[in-house]
Amino acid sequence: MDTFEEVGLAPELVESLIAEGIERPTTLQAEAMPVLMKGNSALVRGGSGAGVLVTYGAPLLDRIEPGGSSPRGLVMVADRSHAVRLARALARLGTSLGHRVAAIGGPFALPEHADILFATPEDLVSPASADRVVLDGIEVWVIDGATALMGDESARKAVEMVLERLPAGQGVVLADPVTEKVSDLVERRLPRAVHIPSDAARPDTEGAPVERGRLRVHAAEDTPGDVLPSLVDTLLQEDGVRHLLLFFRGEDQAADGGDLLTLHGFHAGAPGDPDVPVWLAVDAMEARQAIREAGVGESVLALSVGAPADVDELDRRHGGSRDGGVILAPTRQQPHLRRLAGEAGYRVEWISEEFSVAEAAVRQLEAEIADAIANADLAPSHMMLERVVREHGAAQVAAALTWLLRSGRVAPDASAPTAFVRLFLSIGSRDGVSPGDLLGAITGEAEIDGERVGRIDIRDTFSKVDVDEKVAGRVIEALNGISVRGRSVRADYDRGGPRPQSRRPKR
Numbered sequence: 001m002d003t004f005e006e007v008g009l010a011p012e013l014v015e016s017l018i019a020e021g022i023e024r025p026t027t028l029q030a031e032a033m034p035v036l037m038k039g040n041s042a043l044v045r046g047g048s049g050a051g052v053l054v055t056y057g058a059p060l061l062d063r064i065e066p067g068g069s070s071p072r073g074l075v076m077v078a079d080r081s082h083a084v085r086l087a088r089a090l091a092r093l094g095t096s097l098g099h100r101v102a103a104i105g106g107p108f109a110l111p112e113h114a115d116i117l118f119a120t121p122e123d124l125v126s127p128a129s130a131d132r133v134v135l136d137g138i139e140v141w142v143i144d145g146a147t148a149l150m151g152d153e154s155a156r157k158a159v160e161m162v163l164e165r166l167p168a169g170q171g172v173v174l175a176d177p178v179t180e181k182v183s184d185l186v187e188r189r190l191p192r193a194v195h196i197p198s199d200a201a202r203p204d205t206e207g208a209p210v211e212r213g214r215l216r217v218h219a220a221e222d223t224p225g226d227v228l229p230s231l232v233d234t235l236l237q238e239d240g241v242r243h244l245l246l247f248f249r250g251e252d253q254a255a256d257g258g259d260l261l262t263l264h265g266f267h268a269g270a271p272g273d274p275d276v277p278v279w280l281a282v283d284a285m286e287a288r289q290a291i292r293e294a295g296v297g298e299s300v301l302a303l304s305v306g307a308p309a310d311v312d313e314l315d316r317r318h319g320g321s322r323d324g325g326v327i328l329a330p331t332r333q334q335p336h337l338r339r340l341a342g343e344a345g346y347r348v349e350w351i352s353e354e355f356s357v358a359e360a361a362v363r364q365l366e367a368e369i370a371d372a373i374a375n376a377d378l379a380p381s382h383m384m385l386e387r388v389v390r391e392h393g394a395a396q397v398a399a400a401l402t403w404l405l406r407s408g409r410v411a412p413d414a415s416a417p418t419a420f421v422r423l424f425l426s427i428g429s430r431d432g433v434s435p436g437d438l439l440g441a442i443t444g445e446a447e448i449d450g451e452r453v454g455r456i457d458i459r460d461t462f463s464k465v466d467v468d469e470k471v472a473g474r475v476i477e478a479l480n481g482i483s484v485r486g487r488s489v490r491a492d493y494d495r496g497g498p499r500p501q502s503r504r505p506k507r
Contacts, residue, residue: 001030008037010062012096017054020092021252026051026309032196033059039170041190043183045200047145047176049307049329049336056142056172057090063140066098066115070134073116074141074166076124076159078148080105082332083118086144090116104133121149121158126444128165129437129484135162139169146175146182147335151400154450156181161436163189176335212345213324219331219350228257228305229264231328235301236277242299245271245279245287247317249306254280257305272296284316301325307333311343318346326351365402420454420466423475426490428461433485438463441489446471446478464494 001007004014004025017023025033028050035042036059046052056075064072077083084106091101094116102108104119104127111117112133127133141163149155171190175182183201186193195201220227235244246268248254258268258280269276272290279300281287291297302325308314318325324346329337341348372378389397427433435456442465443450454466467475472493479491 001025001034004058007033009033009058010097013058013061013093016093016096017058021250021256022051022054023250023252025054027312028052028196028310029055032056035194035196036170036172037062039063041171041193042173042196043178043186043190043193043200044172044174044196045176045178046174047147047333047336047339049333050176050309052144052174053086053089054093056144056174057086057093060116060140060142061090061094061097061099064099064115066094066100068115068137069113070137071112071114071117072137072139074135074138074162075116075118076121076141076143076149076162077118078120078145078152078155080120080123082145083120083123087116087118090118121155121162122450124162125158125436125440125450128162129440129444135165136167138166140172141166141169142172142174143185144174146173146185147177147179150175150179150181150185157439157450159185161439164434164436176339212319213347214349215318215324215337215341215346216326216349216351217337218326218328219334220328228328229261229266231326232261232266232278232303235303235326238301240299241301243277243279243296243301245281245291245300245302245321247281247284247287247302247304247308249282249309251282253305254282284313288316288320303328307337308340311340314340314344314346419469421469421472422494423465423467423472424492424494425463425465425479426461427484427487428459428463430460431485431487433458433463433487437484438465441479441482441484442467442475445482446475448475 002024004017005011007025007030009017028044028046032042032044032046032055036056044052044055046055060073060075075083075086077086080103083103087101087103087106087108091099094101099116100114101116102111102114102118104111104117104123108114111119112127117133124133128135143149143159149159171193173182173186173190173193178201186201218227218231232244232246235241246254246257248257258278261268261278266278267276268278268280270290271279271281271287272294273279274294274296279287291300297320300321301323302318302321304317304325304327307327307329308317318327327337338348385397392400425438435458438456438458439450439453442448442453448468448471452468452471454468455464456466457464476491476493479489482489
């Protein structure tokens with residue numbers, strides 16, 4: 001499908017997309033949007049850079065009736081600032097149909113009454129448990145960035161709690177890559193989901209195609225225009241480069257890029273024009289044909305402003321370029337770019353200052369690992385990790401441990417175990433409470449992380465909950481007197497359970 005009209009979107013939405021410079025659907029959008037607009041649940045392999053917001057956002061706007069008193073569409077993402085950014089972007093598209101789009105934790109008025117709500121799952125648990133955000137009317141739910149959410153234990157628990165509260169409806173999960181935890185979520189929650197592309201749930205293989213060259217990536221945040229002129233100036237000074245071929249997503253973006261370069265003294269024109277150093281293009285096939293006719297292909301360097309949407313687009317833009325070419329893209333598009341480059345057979349090199357710092361950190365980490373291998377007694381660690389390495393592979397385990405250390409989720413000295421104490425709560429299953437209700441009340445009222453809550457055992461008239469002994473007093477104080485599902489709560493230490501006590505790691 002070459003146009004959004006062919007996809008079947010409402011004319012008002014098509015006009016809104018064009019006004020935002022989104023003129024033609026990407027491969028992912030053309031494949032996924034008709035499926036989602038028919039109400040099918042789906043697992044979509046795609047991340048930032050592949051056009052995922054429009055992929056699920058436009059069908060949401062098209063299918064959901066605006067003007068309700070509570071959300072009809074729910075989108076869960078990993079980061080609060082990302083939720084705000086996505087909500088603003090979709091809100092611009094939704095105004096043509098009268099939709100209200102908002103995000104929890106952002107500068108939005110009454111987000112609980114928006115038609116489409118963006119939020120992190122952690123930000124949803126407490127207001128949903130207290131009925132400040134009503135989820136009973138949700139018709140479509142989306143998890144954007146499921147790889148990160150399901151890889152974080154606290155976020156994963158929150159996702160599961162939110163999904164327990166949602167009515168049956170259409171679900172859309174977007175992930176890149178599709179990990180085992182993502183696949184497990186889809187199998188349990190969306191057993192009839194359509195896979196887009198059809199091999200979306202296939203595990204990534206370690207094998208890679210024959211290397212075809214390198215791609216240099218310059219990272220920029222949400223305003224790549226701020227660095228575009230200086231990057232163009234740098235690339236034009238490279239040996240043998242006479243022309244830069246700049247690729248944009250749409251005609252409007254290309255025109256804006258040309259105006260920006262003109263303001264900085266760079267002359268830009270159509271591909272093949274021998275009198276200007278910078279060529280602007282949208283259609284890679286047409287641009288390559290013009291360059292072939294001009295007979296100057298060896299002196300042309302391709303620069304993509306924004307990540308290519310898919311492997312085919314990457315290959316059309318950079319396959320015949322001098323030394324592979326350069327990509328100017330936001331940092332958040334790293335996973336998407338790495339996957340595309342790997343599938344197409346390109347080696348990625350980072351050329352911006354941000355990644356120079358990151359590269360130095362990588363080199364330091366490599367040196368410390370090499371020193372540990374040479375000098376440390378690793379036998380106990382081998383024994384501890386033997387089972388998880390056998391299940392997931394050494395490379396995945398090493399990457400996960402690095403992430404845990406850098407994120408602070410595992411302290412360098414993790415020898416002291418967490419001591420839990422059991423609390424008694426005066427409400428049970430007869431009061432209509434669920435584990436999600438209790439966990440939401442505890443984390444929300446006591447303002448603690450979900451990781452400090454252990455087993456939740458709900459009986460007929462009471463419940464028992466294990467919590468970190470360090471915060472047990474705070475939880476009791478916070479819960480006494482509040483209402484959950486309309487019933488007042490009394491909280492105390494469980495008389496039959498362990499009392500708070502000091503616990504030291506065994507020798």
